[in-house]
Amino acid sequence: MEFFDVVSGRRSVRAFTGEPIADAQLRKILEAANAAPSAGNLQAYEIYLVTGARQRQDLARAARDQLFVASAPAALVFCTHAALAHGRYGERARRLYALQDATIACTFAMLAAAALGLATVWVGAFDDHEVHRVIGAPPGIVPVAILPIGHAAETPEAPGRRGLDELVHRLGGRPDRAFRRAPSAPPLPARPFRRAQAGRPAPLIHWKLDGDSRH
Numbered sequence: 544m545e546f547f548d549v550v551s552g553r554r555s556v557r558a559f560t561g562e563p564i565a566d567a568q569l570r571k572i573l574e575a576a577n578a579a580p581s582a583g584n585l586q587a588y589e590i591y592l593v594t595g596a597r598q599r600q601d602l603a604r605a606a607r608d609q610l611f612v613a614s615a616p617a618a619l620v621f622c623t624h625a626a627l628a629h630g631r632y633g634e635r636a637r638r639l640y641a642l643q644d645a646t647i648a649c650t651f652a653m654l655a656a657a658a659l660g661l662a663t664v665w666v667g668a669f670d671d672h673e674v675h676r677v678i679g680a681p682p683g684i685v686p687v688a689i690l691p692i693g694h695a696a697e698t699p700e701a702p703g704r705r706g707l708d709e710l711v712h713r714l715g716g717r718p719d720r721a722f723r724r725a726p727s728a729p730p731l732p733a734r735p736f737r738r739a740q741a742g743r744p745a746p747l748i749h750w751k752l753d754g755d756s757r758h
């Protein structure tokens with residue numbers, strides 16, 4: 544799919560058919576996440592892949608009972624791992640870079656899934672401690688986004704967006720006429736395995752399957 548079609552056509556989907564996702568698709572999505580930029584290329588984040596039915600249900604409950612989370616065949620939990628960047632960049636890394644690294648990776652995964660014709664929804668409302676417990680993460684790993692992935696069982700309307708003339712604040716250069724929408728213009732895009740690295744003990748992608756004893 545063409546990039547701008549992916550960007551404008553992607554929607555948050557909260558109903559999934561339950562049809563499984565092919566491993567090759569999942570791998571492409573994870574590779575896209577792994578291709579995301581990160582501060583100093585330190586990749587101060589971890590990804591937990593949750594596919595077990597029980598863990599998906601626990602995740603849905605931890606996400607303030609957003610039960611659609613469990614109906615997707617897979618969910619990725621993006622977590623900050625600030626210690627990976629803190630050594631080089633100090634407090635700013637702990638406060639900002641790890642969060643940006645994790646959320647850019649989540650964005651890449653979301654767009655990759657859309658490009659493959661799969662549906663996602665970014666879930667940010669959850670109990671941090673509960674999600675941490677469900678994924679069995681060690682201390683220092685903080686979940687920041689859950690991305691359920693599956694086949695859409697609904698086709699949501701585009702919710703619309705603020706106009707660029709309101710959103711974008713241009714300093715200098717040409718007058719901001721370029722950001723105004725012509726009356727005839729179509730609606731704005733809707734309101735539209737890991738690299739080896741020394742000294743990094745934990746794998747970036749953690750599989751979470753039924754029967755995992757850490758649970």
Ligand SMILES: Cc1cc2nc3c(=O)[nH]c(=O)nc-3n(C[C@H](O)[C@H](O)[C@H](O)COP(=O)(O)O)c2cc1C
Nearest residue numbers: 553554555557609664665666667668702733734735
């Ligand atoms: C940081 C963040 C947190 C979000 N948290 C939730 C959530 O907990 N539950 C949910 O159903 N949607 C959540 N969403 C999805 C938004 O509601 C959705 O992106 C927005 O309404 C725009 O719709 P669209 O994604 O279809 O363009 C979240 C999105 C973002 C970026």
